[in-house]
Amino acid sequence: MRKEMKSGPFIFFCLVAALWIGCQNHSGKERNGDTLPDTSSAVDSETRSGMDTECSDTDTVEGEFTADPVVITDRNWPENHGEADLCLWKDDRLAAFSFTIDDNTAPEHEWWIARGNEYGFRFTWFVVSGSIGTAWGGSWGDFIELFSLGHDVQSHTVTHLSGELDITAEYADSKAAIEEGVPGAKVLTLAYPGGEGSELNDVEVASEYYIGARGTYGANNPADNIQYMLTNSISGSFNLSELENTYSSLPALLNSESGHYRGWQCMHFHQVAADEASILEGFDYLGNNEDDFWVGLYREIILYARERDTAKLEVVSASENRIVLRLRDQMNDALFDLPLTIKVRVDNEWDNIVVEQCGEAIEYQTQWHNGNQYLLLPVVPDRGLVTVHP
Numbered sequence: 186m187r188k189e190m191k192s193g194p195f196i197f198f199c200l201v202a203a204l205w206i207g208c209q210n211h212s213g214k215e216r217n218g219d220t221l222p223d224t225s226s227a228v229d230s231e232t233r234s235g236m237d238t239e240c241s242d243t244d245t246v247e248g249e250f251t252a253d254p255v256v257i258t259d260r261n262w263p264e265n266h267g268e269a270d271l272c273l274w275k276d277d278r279l280a281a282f283s284f285t286i287d288d289n290t291a292p293e294h295e296w297w298i299a300r301g302n303e304y305g306f307r308f309t310w311f312v313v314s315g316s317i318g319t320a321w322g323g324s325w326g327d328f329i330e331l332f333s334l335g336h337d338v339q340s341h342t343v344t345h346l347s348g349e350l351d352i353t354a355e356y357a358d359s360k361a362a363i364e365e366g367v368p369g370a371k372v373l374t375l376a377y378p379g380g381e382g383s384e385l386n387d388v389e390v391a392s393e394y395y396i397g398a399r400g401t402y403g404a405n406n407p408a409d410n411i412q413y414m415l416t417n418s419i420s421g422s423f424n425l426s427e428l429e430n431t432y433s434s435l436p437a438l439l440n441s442e443s444g445h446y447r448g449w450q451c452m453h454f455h456q457v458a459a460d461e462a463s464i465l466e467g468f469d470y471l472g473n474n475e476d477d478f479w480v481g482l483y484r485e486i487i488l489y490a491r492e493r494d495t496a497k498l499e500v501v502s503a504s505e506n507r508i509v510l511r512l513r514d515q516m517n518d519a520l521f522d523l524p525l526t527i528k529v530r531v532d533n534e535w536d537n538i539v540v541e542q543c544g545e546a547i548e549y550q551t552q553w554h555n556g557n558q559y560l561l562l563p564v565v566p567d568r569g570l571v572t573v574h575p
């Protein structure tokens with residue numbers, strides 16, 4: 186297997202620095218209701234009938250509403266009953282981290298499985314589909330096992346850009362092969378191969394098949410300006426120093442004084458054996474800060490951030506016995522179906538709280554902060570009104 190360049194960005198033109206707008210900081214009091222339908226009667230009839238009547242929004246597109254802006258702040262704790270906030274990251278974690286493993290690297294699967302069991306983290310393999318059946322490439326059975334353990338299998342092209350195939354085939358055929366080889370896997374993201382042949386990479390072609398793609402520029406990704414088709418990723422070595430090399434510092438993601446506060450760090454690994462001790466320091470750091478880091482699959486972090494960037498959260502109504510929320514986004518609902526986390530402030534007296542979206546119960550977490558009760562709700566955008574009541 187060819188060795189990839191350890192660092193350095195691909196020579197791509199950057200994608201247009203689009204204004205990735207998203208959503209933060211919702212307050213029922215500040216909402217001006219410009220696009221709100223008059224839902225009071227709908228809510229009343231829903232209450233009377235005991236059924237949700239609005240069970241889906243049509244697939245909303247850009248321009249239909251203005252997404253809430255993504256603003257990097259400390260965690261938000263809405264003050265009043267019924268106020269809600271769309272969390273920057275899953276489960277209101279401060280920052281995100283993703284482990285990714287390239288080039289199949291089958292001889293080390295057992296090492297990763299053991300670390301996953303030990304730390305509770307899940308990892309993403311970027312698979313060279315044409316290498317399946319070799320000692321280094323492993324078998325489909327290997328990847329079926331990893332997938333069954335909650336790890337993920339995404340694309341690293343068919344041949345690692347050996348030159349045998351054109352770039353469309355490299356991107357499209359690997360996606361198809363992996364989805365066939367690992368039933369249930371949704372191959373939505375790509376890691377651009379580095380090293381020899383990397384000049385063949387093409388962001389525009391990748392965009393036709395994938396919703397996100399990983400480059401190898403070794404820096405953190407800012408939460409409010411992710412270049413989805415060319416995300417940054419640091420080559421297999423943790424920088425746990427806050428003061429030096431801030432561009433790759435992991436602690437900087439938790440430091441509100443840092444320009445990287447609340448960002449996402451992605452790391453890519455090949456063989457870990459030689460650097461095991463220092464890599465495990467990084468695992469320990471993440472494990473010791475598990476309340477602050479969302480250690481997620483690459484695909485899920487892309488889904489979350491892109492939904493969030495185009496989302497709008499509305500408090501449709503809030504009374505002393507019911508709160509109704511609406512969450513929409515502007516992404517294709519067939520692909521973008523990951524729940525986003527909504528934090529809602531509820532009366533401290535509320536207990537035995539029920540949360541439903543379209544008649545389906547939603548499991549939620551309860552948090553207390555400064556003596557106030559909050560719920561964290563996992564909600565898929567565009568699936569209808571969410572009702573919260575004791």
Ligand SMILES: [Zn+2]
Binds near residue numbers: 287345378
């Ligand atoms: Zn590679």
